[in-house]
Amino acid sequence: MSAIRSSVRQRIDAGGTSFSFEFFPPKTDEGTRHLWDAIRRLEPLHPTLVSVTYGAGGSTRDRTVAITQQIAHETTLTPMGHLTCVGSTVAELRAVIAAYADAGVHHVLALRGDPVGGPQAPWVSTPGGLEHADELVALLSQLGDFSIGVAAFPDVHPSSPSLDFDVAVLKAKQDRGADFAMTQFFFSADSYFRLVEAAQAAGVTMPIIPGIMPVTNVRQIQRFAQLSGTPLPDEMIERFEKVADDSEAVTELGVETASALCAELLDGGAPGLHFYTLNRSFSTLRVYRDLGLTV
Numbered sequence: 018m019s020a021i022r023s024s025v026r027q028r029i030d031a032g033g034t035s036f037s038f039e040f041f042p043p044k045t046d047e048g049t050r051h052l053w054d055a056i057r058r059l060e061p062l063h064p065t066l067v068s069v070t071y072g073a074g075g076s077t078r079d080r081t082v083a084i085t086q087q088i089a090h091e092t093t094l095t096p097m098g099h100l101t102c103v104g105s106t107v108a109e110l111r112a113v114i115a116a117y118a119d120a121g122v123h124h125v126l127a128l129r130g131d132p133v134g135g136p137q138a139p140w141v142s143t144p145g146g147l148e149h150a151d152e153l154v155a156l157l158s159q160l161g162d163f164s165i166g167v168a169a170f171p172d173v174h175p176s177s178p179s180l181d182f183d184v185a186v187l188k189a190k191q192d193r194g195a196d197f198a199m200t201q202f203f204f205s206a207d208s209y210f211r212l213v214e215a216a217q218a219a220g221v222t223m224p225i226i227p228g229i230m231p232v233t234n235v236r237q238i239q240r241f242a243q244l245s246g247t248p249l250p251d252e253m254i255e256r257f258e259k260v261a262d263d264s265e266a267v268t269e270l271g272v273e274t275a276s277a278l279c280a281e282l283l284d285g286g287a288p289g290l291h292f293y294t295l296n297r298s299f300s301t302l303r304v305y306r307d308l309g310l311t312v
């Protein structure tokens with residue numbers, strides 16, 4: 018582990034629970050207003066960190082770094098920048114890593130990323146670039162004092178042959194310097210606990226924080242689930258289909274479903290929760306309240 022005390026590890030090692038919120042770089046002025054509204058509403062919850070995604074193919078590189086930097090300078094929050102290998106040479110990755118360090122951003126989520134054709138498309142190598150996230154973890158460890166997070170997949174990565182293979186990948190990331198993992202969103206607590214059990218049996222000791230996506234739009238979650246290879250339980254999707262045309266009812270059911278999943282995960286020993294906020298605060302705040310976590 019790096020000399021920088023990972024905020025996630027620090028909170029968990031002190032007996033606490035790590036809560037984090039993920040945002041994406043908006044494309045429009047209205048999107049920017051939504052993002053900052055969500056950041057300001059979630060700030061009083063004192064999350065362990067907040068993270069900013071890196072767009073497909075590195076398309077948001079400058080905006081991701083700028084927003085992460087702005088969060089570092091203008092809020093009380095600890096920002097984590099995402100970084101992917103897609104379409105970048107090692108020299109270009111070094112430049113982004115240097116920009117994070119300059120901005121005082123010491124938490125980085127090291128990812129391979131998806132090819133421009135999406136998660137199911139074949140991987141496209143970049144000459145002079147990296148092939149897998151574990152190599153990016155090694156580069157970050159070698160370059161600076163970063164606390165490094167990595168991705169994990171309760172429902173198995175869509176192009177991985179098996180859970181065992183995924184676990185070996187996770188162990189390689191830990192061995193190369195990762196401090197913690199955050200998962201893809203999922204809807205069955207059993208998938209998460211199966212991954213954690215297999216990972217621990219293989220020597221993974223870093224915390225694996227479950228990723229939570231409260232449903233707010235039925236078509237959108239079906240699209241996201243298909244892209245990421247996340248199964249949507251039949252019983253759950255039937256309940257959502259019944260209210261699909263009533264956006265308030267969908268959001269309410271999304272909060273109810275996410276709260277039940279979070280409670281099951283925390284009761285079963287999950288070390289924290291990472292919320293995919295989609296730049297909105299409403300559902301995350303409601304889940305927090307339902308769990309009795311609101312400060």
Ligand SMILES: Cc1cc2nc3c(=O)[nH]c(=O)nc-3n(C[C@H](O)[C@H](O)[C@H](O)COP(=O)(O)OP(=O)(O)OC[C@H]3O[C@@H](n4cnc5c(N)ncnc54)[C@H](O)[C@@H]3O)c2cc1C
Pocket residue numbers: 069070071072073074099100101126127128129130131136148149150151168169174175176177178182183186199200201202228
């Ligand atoms: C919390 C979270 C945040 C995310 N944020 C972003 C983001 O901001 N931007 C973005 O573009 N994407 C993001 N993603 C998506 C992620 O980039 C994709 O799921 C991607 O397909 C896998 O990334 P990875 O880091 O797990 O890659 P890897 O660990 O490299 O795995 C990719 C595939 O290669 C296989 N593999 C890994 N290592 C090896 C090896 N040494 N030899 C052979 N096969 C190997 C794995 O089994 C897997 O099938 C995020 C995912 C999560 C869970």
